[in-house]
Amino acid sequence: MTDSDLHIRRARESDLSELIRLFEEDEHGGHGDTSDEHAYDDYVKAFHIIDQSLNEQLYVAEQGGEVVASFQLAFLRTLRGRGGLTGVIEAVHTRSDKRGQGIGSKLLEFAVSEAKRRGCRLVQITHRSDRDGTRAFYERAGFSPDYTGFRMHFK
Template sequence: MIIFREAKREDLERIVLLLADDMLGTGREDVSIPLHQAYEQAFEAISKDKHNELIVAEWDEKVVGVCQLTYIPYLTYRGSWRAIIEGVRIASEFRGKGFGEALIKEAIVRAKEKGVLLVQLTTDKQRSKAKHFYEKIGFKATHEGMKLEL
């Protein structure tokens, strides 16, 4: 049975390994131990922020998935709240087995419980399978996303 819970400090090394375990993450994450201090600082900031949740999926007492859920107040839609799903990863040996879908659905349930009107996410254009995965769950590509790396 999959268990979803808030990430704990002792999960951080495993989370970073998950983030690095794909074609894009290998080039941008640093899995050296001890972890880079920036990961520690980011984890602390996320943990202390009531508008952020770092959710892990656990199977057989092992963290096999992660996503970050961030709540943002908006003036649009009559001052409603949105949630952004980011950093979604499932361990490679668990992909294609329903773990990712279960994790996203858990994030959506949590967002609904907080009264969120809209859940959004982005996926890198190089991840064509991910786009189809999110569409299968019900997400629609209604906007063109843009980023500026600083």
């Protein structure tokens, strides 16, 4: 893959069907993503909220005119750290038939570059603790394990 083969851009509403399929194929995520037509309006509503936000951006990577990957980048201003800005990379997904081709690395490079451009003091990313391959991938990309997190899910 050459850099010119992959185009990273802001997501558009017309990308939603491809994005939903991308999220749906994540067998480990357990996020309840589905291409069921009754759920589509939930995705449209969320897309518009993200798209209109000054602090959240949803990106896709296109290859050959198809969406092959996606990630979301959020910006969190904290009082701690003298008002520093943190970039939070979320929901990094590469289509299963495209993994191992360097696409994920390009997504991370783009996200880190955008976080620096926005003036972030750091960028962070989380992953499921049972995904050792993902951890190794992030470490190869220059991230280091730092904090252990916890979650509380609501139904």
